[in-house]
Amino acid sequence: MKEPRKRGKGGRPREYKWEYGPIVHDLARRGDNLPAICQILRIGEATFWRWIAEYPEFKSWYESGEKLGQRVRDARMTRAAEVGLEKRAAGYEYDEVTSAPGPGGKIVEVRRVKKHIPPDPAAIKYVLSNRAPKRWPKDQQVDLGEDTLAAFLEAIHGHSGGHASAVRRAVERRGQTDDGPAVADRPDGDAADSTHADGGREGADGAEP
Template sequence: MSEESRKVGRPTKYKEEYAEQAYRLSLLGMTDVQIAGFFEVHESTVYQWKIDYPEFSESIKRGKEIADIEVVEALRKRAIGYTYEEVKEEDSPMGVRRTTTVKEVVPDPVSIIFWLRNRHPDKWSNNPMPDTDDLTATPVQIVVNVQDARKDDKPEP
């Protein structure tokens, strides 16, 4: 049986230029489901294209990896703080006046917490797990002494 006679079903909608488009969509942070929506196909079709067309699969992986790296760099930068130069140009009677100011963005506590909780959940999560495998509870006895305050609250005649 020849290769062509074994093919059954509808012809593929896939085109070679989809690999480049998928790469760009991945850079934008789109998921496989969103990419399927862009191409107007079911998500299972995108998964099949990844199997049938290695260049399509690689382009999506490459795009997602680059996007993830950029986000990680931005989160890290926000967590530790950074400086940048702001340049302003103003028209004046003497010509264009250019002013450069160095500005500082202070570290962001929320970004720090997010980073640490994801990188070291054993140390920074809201519910850290104990270091030991012994999860048996130790009984604790609580004693509450209650005094009758009504005897002492009576006004004296």
């Protein structure tokens, strides 16, 4: 049995209008997917594909916008990957929140710990070999000594922030084979986190001049 067409408030299938072509072009160009486009046009996907089949100009508008939209989506993905790589190469901090059921079953925050992820040596190698290939060719063994790390972080942050020593120790612990970043140790050997709950302890943040 053939599925009935989606009907508007008047009980009839939504009629195509020529101005929908430029609209769908702009929506597709900015990267909107098909469900989002249909929602804005207030039509079902079946109606959308019917218009594609019945109206060549609508199809042309959509396909041209979709090509441009794919470039937009690719650019977004590329930028997201670049931001992630830069974050791994420079190191970052995040708050680890522990929650538990409180009175009445309401979820409450119990503990908040600031975690520090040191710069990832693998990401640093990748950045150096791609940003300055003549100086750091991919087949060259990159010296990840403390001086190199300090200079790299100085260029990013304007200061090394004591991260270089932490990265060097992290590299030594895993023999430069672990792909994932490790939580750095403070210079005095304590874990590089700080508990900010009711008289908690201060971590590596600002512990080293």
